[in-house]
Amino acid sequence: MDLPFKKKYYAQKYRPEWENIDEFKGWLKPASGDSTKAFCTFCSMEILAKLFDIKKHAQTKKHKHKLELKTGRCNKEIPFKVIAKESSSRPCDAAEGALTLFIAEHCSTLSVDHLGELCSKCFKDSKATDGLKLHRTKCTEIMKNVLTSHFRQELLDDIGNQKFSILLDESTDVSVSKHLGLVIRYYSSKQEKIVSSFLELVSIERADAKGIVEGLVACLKNYKLNINQMIGIGTDNASVMTGINNGVHAILKRDYGLQHLILIRCVCHSLQLAVTHASENSLPRTVEFLVREIYKWFSVSPKRRDEYKKIYELINCGEAPLKITKVCDTRWLSIEPAVTKILSQWEELKLHFNLARGNENCYAAELIYNMLQDNKHYSYLIFLRSVLNDVQIAIKAFEGEDSNPLKLLNTLKTLIQSVSQRILMPTRLQRNIMDPITDRDLHPRPFLGYIFETEITKHSFDPETSNAIRQRCVTFLMRLVTELQQRLPDNYKQLESMQLLSPEEAVKPVKTNDIVNLAEILGFTPEKIDKIMQQWHILHSFKWVSQEIIPFWVEVKKYKNASGDNILEDISELAIACISLPHSNAEVERLFSQMNLIKNKQRNRMSLVTLNSILCIRDSLRKSGQCCHNYVLPKSVLDKMGTMEKYSKSSKADSVAQDVPSFSQCPQPSTSSSCI
CATH class of the missing domain: 3.30.420.10 (Ribonuclease H-like superfamily/Ribonuclease H)
Structure with missing residues (x-):
């Protein structure tokens, strides 16, 4: 008798591609140790690795409740009816717009819940508060859908x-x-x-x-x-x-x-890296160690700071000590302000650590005191302060928002010359700052700074120690010059090419044709280059008022002849395009600083849309030179203020995009939550 055929059972294995399905994102993971099961991170339970079972689990009451808690969707949406606006603008529209600008520029949207009510209560006799109703939801949506749209359109119109x-x-x-x-x-x-x-x-x-x-x-x-x-x-x-x-x-x-x-x-990054690499294997490691340990000693102990403050005030007639700054791990050049402050209170620090090593019986205090007693460390710090100060001046110049490109070129030249001339033999011939330094160029006994030379003589080091200190300092300077020459040639050439566009060069009757190379690099067409050459050679025929490079080319751009045509449009376009090339990345670093101020630990659930809106509003106000109290919103923007569709929630993804701390939304928040 034949037995009935039984269908062979195949176990379904977990598929990683299921994690990309929108319904399963954020909670579906493979079960550890069993490929035939899936794991729900919200419910902390295992499920059979079958699509039907996973979907069934997603519909359970327990999972839905956990999903609401984890994603912050505890509050149900209230369906608003879209009500037609009675008039084109209301008296309270300008007030709502100004309050929203204030919130975006200065504080969290949580504040507007009380601020709106407070304004309505305190200014009852004002027409501006008639119908004023502004809370966090409406304020956030006005930021995203009304104000940001307005400022972005202004930006695009300005760029053209x-x-x-x-x-x-x-x-x-x-x-x-x-x-x-x-x-x-x-x-x-x-x-x-x-x-x-x-x-x-x-x-x-x-x-x-x-x-x-x-x-x-x-x-x-x-x-x-x-x-x-x-x-x-x-x-x-x-x-x-x-x-x-x-x-x-x-x-x-x-x-x-x-x-x-x-x-x-970025020139600023290049200078940081140049100093970092120059310090490797040239200066003693104990120099940086000393600066870091002094900061650590005071950073975690208010008692130590108070004890040192008493000692410092006693010695300096009640004057408060300067705070020792932290040295950034990724920015070696941040040691410069710390070095300056340590040198200014060297004797006071020495006395403090002398007392601390006995009172606290601490090895760290003993070690720091012995290093402070060693005058070699003082000499190295004196030398470093002088060199790093020159580098910091250059960095601050390139970090500026309205820096003159021609002055930046001189800043770069001055920095390289300042470093190299400390160790080079004097010569009558003008030396190219990008030429490599050979042993024949080195001074047999270089002058490394007045204070440094004075301290070396004052401490009466033996010849061997004095020569060792000098040799380390010279090695540092040689490596720094080499690093600067290797890392800055592109930036140097870019700034040097802008020298062609200086007002002094532009108004010369006899000019070279080097402007052609600049136009070719920027990708101008042959037809435009031909016009640029013609306009370049007639610039001296006109009388110009401006002497600075940017105002000069703005004046050229605005020039009109008798018929109202700009006959110098092409050459001004080339010059302005060249000047608009960046010279540092400082603006992006400022952007990230603002981002971290806005989206912090208490506001870690802020959506990217809201974050972009706040950044856009703040930057637009800064660029216009105005603030929330004197910026006048156009009537077209105010007309959108009372229309419900302009600040109603546009998508489920943004439905919880409120500026709300995570601890007020969920019983068990996660600091790294990014569900909004």
Whole structure:
């Protein structure tokens, strides 16, 4: 008798692609040790690795309750009816707009719940409070859908179809989300100067070159900016940005046809790296160790700070001591302010640690005291203060928002000359600052600074010790000059090319044709280059008032002949495009500083849309030179203030995009939550 056929059972294994399904995102993971089961991180339970069972679990009451708690969707949406606006504008519209500007610029949207009620209560006799109803939901939606749209449209109108540069860098916020910060640098016809404006903070899944390029291109398309008008990008010195084969710059040139795209490495980052590499194996490691340990000694103990304060005030007639600053782990140059403050209170610190080593019986205090007693460390710090001060001056110049490109070139020249002339033999011939230093060029006994030489003589070191200190200092200077020459040639050439555009060169009757090379580098067409050459050679025929480079070319751009035509349009376009090239990445660093101030530990659930809106409003007010109390919103913006569809929730993704601390939404919040 034949037995009935039984269907063979195959166990279903877990599939990682299920995690990308919207319904399962955030909670579905593979079970550890069993490939036939899945694991729900919200409910902390295992499920059979079958799509039917997983969907069934997602519909259970327990899972839905956990989902609400974890994602902060505890509050149910209240359906609002869209009510037609009675008139084009209400008396309270301007008040609502001004209050929203105030909240966006100065504080959290939580404050507006009480602020709106307070205004209505205190100013009952004012027409501006008639119908004033502004709470966190409405305030947030006005930021996103009314004010941000207004400021972004103003930005796009100001940019127009002219050439621009992009500053970009990537960072993570407090919720450990990867963001690409984009700042656009262009000529503002409204303000008649080169400005750097916040463009957008783009969320990226991966921080490699392709992910960054995709985020950049998507942002430009979203703003309807022509990518072919982008003439330069400013980045830090990371290989993902500057890689020859697969960096961001290389991909943009190869895959998007931007053959004339110019890469500008941040001078500030280059100077930081130059000093860091110059200090390796040249100066004693104990110098940096001493500075760091002195900060650590006081940073964690109010008692030690109070004891030192009493000693310092006793010695200095009641004057309070300067606080020792922290040395950043990733920025070696941050040691300069700490060195300056330690040197200014060297004897007081020595006395404090002498007392502390006996009172606290602490080995760290004993070690620091012995290092302070060693005059070699004092000599090294005196030498470092002098050199690092020159580097800091250069960095501050390049970090400025309205820096003159020609003065930046002189700053770079001055820095390299200042460092190299400390160790070089004097010569009558003018030396090229980019020429390498050989042993024949070195001074047999260089003068390393007045205070340094005085201290060396004062402490009466033996010849061997004195020569060892000098040799280490000379080695540091030689390596610093070499690092500067290797890291700054591109920036130097860029700034040197701008010297052609100086007012002094432009108004000369006899000029070279080097302007052609500049036009070719920036990708101007042959027809335009021909016009540029003609206009370049007639510039001296006109009388110009401005002597500074940017106001001069703005004056040229605005020039009109008798018929009202600008016959110098092409040469002014070239000059302004060249000047608008970035010279540092400081604006993006400022953007990330603002991001961390806005989205902090208490506001870690803020959505990216809300964060972008606040950044856009703050930057627009800063750029216009106005504040929340004197910025006048146009009537077209006020007309949108009372229309429900303009500040109603537009999507489920933004339905919880409120600026609410996580601890008020969920019983068990996560500091790194990024569900909003």
